[in-house]
Amino acid sequence: MPTVVHVDIPAEEPERARAFYERLFHWKFEAPPGYGDYFLSEATDEEGKPGVGLGLGKRGAPDQKITVYFDVDSIADYLPLVEQLGGKVVMPRMPVPGYGALAVCTDTENNPFGLWETHTD
Incomplete structure (x- = not known):
C-alpha cells in the first residue's frame, strides 16, 4: 500500500x-x-x-501548494490509473538524479499530490 x-x-x-x-x-x-x-x-x-x-x-508556479508524495513501485503504472479515475497528470514522470523519480497529479477535487518512485539500484 x-x-x-x-x-x-x-x-x-x-x-x-x-x-x-x-x-x-x-x-x-x-x-x-x-x-x-x-x-x-x-x-x-x-x-x-x-x-x-x-x-x-x-x-x-503562483498557485503551487504544499504537495504530499506517495511512494509507489512504478509511476508508469499509476499515471494511467490517475486519469482513468478522473484525476489529471500535471507533471509527468521526471527523474531525480541519485534518488528516484517523481510525478505530480491532481485528484478529482483539484488537490495536488505527488507520486514518488525510489531508485532501487
Whole structure:
C-alpha cells in the first residue's frame, strides 16, 4: 500500500520559510549539493524515529501548494490509473538524479499530490 514519503513546501522566499519551519517544528534543513535553493529535512517523532521526508524550495508556479508524495513501485503504472479515475497528470514522470523519480497529479477535487518512485539500484 502506498505511504506518504515526502512533503514538498513551496516558498516565495525559501530562506524565510526555512527559518519559520526550523523555529516552529525544530526541523533542520540542509541544502543537498547541486539542488540550488532547495532544502531537505526529515521529520522525526518524539523519540527521534525517522518519519516523512521534507523538501522546501522556491515556488515554481503562483498557485503551487504544499504537495504530499506517495511512494509507489512504478509511476508508469499509476499515471494511467490517475486519469482513468478522473484525476489529471500535471507533471509527468521526471527523474531525480541519485534518488528516484517523481510525478505530480491532481485528484478529482483539484488537490495536488505527488507520486514518488525510489531508485532501487
